[in-house]
Structure formats: C-alpha cells, structure tokens
Amino acid sequence: MAARQEHTSGTYFFAGGGTAGHVNPALAVAGALRELDPQAQIKFLVTAEGLEKDLVCEAGYESLEIKAAPLSKKPKDWPTFINRNWHGFRKAKQALAEANAKVALGTGGFVSVPLIVAASRSGVPSILHEQNALPGKSNRFLARYSDEVALSFPGTEKYFKARPGLEFSFTGNPVKPAFYNNDRATARTQLGIDQDQLLIVGVGGSLGAKSLNEAVQGLASCPQWSRFLAEHPNVKIVLSAGKVNKRFIQAELSCPQIEIYDYLDTGLWLPAADLLVGRASGGFLAEAAVVGRPSILVPFPQAANDHQSYNAKVFVEQGASILLTDRELNSDLLLGTLSELLSDPERLEKMGQEAASLGRKDAAMAIAKLILKLADKKRG
Secondary structure (H helix, E strand, O other), X not given: OHHHHOOOOXXXXXXXXXXXXXXXXXHHHHHHHHHHOOOOEEEEEEOOOOXXXXXXXXXXXXXXXXXXXXXXXXXXXXXXXXXXXXXXXXXXXXXXXXXXXXXXXXXXXXOHHHHHHHHHHHOOOEEEEXXXXXXXXXXXXXXXXXXXXXXXXXXHHHHOOOOOOOEEEEOOOOOOOHXXXXXXXXXXXHHOOOOOOEEEEEEOOOOXXXXXXXXXXXXXXXXXXXXXXXXXXOEEEEEEOXXXXXXXXXXXXXXXXXXXXXXXXXXXXXXXXXXXXXXXXXXXXXXXXXXXXXXXXXXXXXXXXHHHHHHHHHHHHHOOEXXXXXXXXXXXXXHHHHHHHHOOHHHHHHHHHHHHHOOOOOHHHHHHHXXXXXXXXXXX
16 A cells, blocks of 8 residues: 555556557556556547447546547548647647646557657657567657557567667566466366366457468368377367357357357466467467467468567467468368377477466556656656
8 A cells, every 4th residue: 555655646648549459458557557546547548430449438447539540551641641640639738738647658559649749749758568579650650759668578679769768668468357367277167168178279369360260160171180089089179260250160060079159258268278279469479478378379461560470479489389370271280280289298388388488467567667657757
C-alpha cells in the first residue's frame, strides 16, 4: 500500500487499435496500473470503426472517440489521411489539457498517432509498447515523439532511429491474467482432459489460418497416420479453426483424436497443452512464452512487413520453436514434424524451457511501473 501512496493520482491516456494484438496489451497494462494506483483515471482514445472501441467498452474503461487514419500509398488518399489525423490530433490535445494528463501510452496501430503526437506537443510524457520483433510503421514513426519504448523482444531497439533522451526497456508483452492462474494440471481439470493425455493445441487466430486448418484436416488421411497413433495412442489434437472455416472442416472430419472448434479459450488450452502449433503473432508467442510451451510456428505471409517471420526467428534461434513456412505446410509435413517432436520428450522439455526464458509474466506490471516513473519525472 505504501508504494501506491508514492504517486499522485491523475489521468492517463491510452491508445492502440486495429487488431486485438494492439488493444489487449493496453487493457492488461490498464489493469496493472489500477493495481499500483487504484485512484488512477484511465481514458482510451478510440476510432468509430476500430476494434478497440468494443473491447475497451467491454472492459469498462472510459473512451473518447477521435478521428485517425493510416498512411496510404495512394496519393488520392493523402488528403483524407491529413484531415482525419489533424482532427484527431486537435481533439487529443484538448483532452490532454483538460485532464492535466500525466502520461500517454501508445500500443500500436494508427489510432496511437494523434495521441502520441499531441502528448509531445503538450509536454506530456509518453511511452510506446511494441509487440513484435520488427516494429510497425506507426511505432517507428512515433518513437521520435516519445520518451520510452517498451519492447516485447530483446534487440528490437535496433530497428528504431536512436535519438538523445529516447530510452528502451525489455518488458515483454502482456497477456491475459488467466495465463497466470492456470498451470497444466489446473487447466486440464477445468477442461476435463486426462492428465496423461498428450495434448497438441493449434491456434490460427480469431479468423483461423487456412493452411493450418487444411493441414490438420488431412492428418488422418496421411499414410503414416496409423503408425503415428500406434506410437502415440494417447494423443489428442485440438484446433481453433476460426468461424470462417469451422463448418467445412467439421463436415469432412471424422477422427476421434482430432477436435475442431471455431474458438478456443487460450487462457485454458495453452497451459493445458504439451505442444503448440500456430501463427507467429506477438500475442501468441507471448502466451507460449508465459506458459513455457514448445511450438511449431507457421508465420502469416501477408503480415505487415513480414513481421511474424521476425518474431518466429527469435523463438527458433532460442531453440523454443520449429519453423514451417505457410507455403510448404501440408498434412504430411505437419505429421512428420509432430512425430519427430513427440518422440523426443527431452527435446520438448528443453524447448519449453527456452520458450519460458523469452517471456515475462510481469510484463503488464513492468509497463505500468514505467508509466508511473514518467509521471513522477514530470511531477519532479
């Protein structure tokens, strides 16, 4: 309690949007900040069409709607870009002044741009959080206006343009509190899964991953499937296929060892798993690291600037993951890779340990402490 009293409560502005990967870390940090300072007022800047608007509302935080737009490569779109961001900047600047804001936090996405630029012009300290090994365009642009950048991957600072006064901290990427409360045994009990079952969990994101879905769908048709089951009779493969692909996969799949869902609660299924298969988003890798699970990674090839390949490279080089490209992925390759890993328990255990070394369970709290450090610096 004494630590909480060291800080003068005030108003903090957060912005991050476009994908859940930008919004969820901001929400996790907001929760940690409230733990450190229960009187803190937290306001999110959101866009009318952005995913962040609904997520912030569901979490119970106050939001302020502003205009913002990403930079387009098409010259005909530039007037809209300038107009929307100018209006967003003015509204953000006014809100910061009226609230006598302490600190601004941007977690990526173009909605962060008006807030961080307005904070810079208003003398309000600001911090960026970067979820990926290769920074996004918005954060690379905004670093020139910020005081600190919180990194999810060691070494990411090399992609930012250095300048006097800009500091970097490796904080990790915040994940949902559920990941801290569920160990393997507890999660399996809640899911009704035997403790001795060999559980493989595939996650393709909210919309699913077509290549992963098709590879899992075809596993039972592989020539080596019977041999695989003979070697691993207690195996269970569970896939989060996304709402788009669920129906046609389930219609053609009849294999008791494989279960397909449109959505999985990763806060339960990942801690319960022995091996993970998925894309290489910053969020998924942060979750894999927190639960300390080995993984097979299939980066999404259309990700902006191919940042998922950069994310995957960090885990592969650490020995925490195996990389398969989206182009080469098929049922035979996936089954062969699964067989190789499941036949070597010592390797799986070592990979899980290496994954755990890349994560920080205190990521949200670490960023919240950086925010309060900046607030105290401003006060001083």
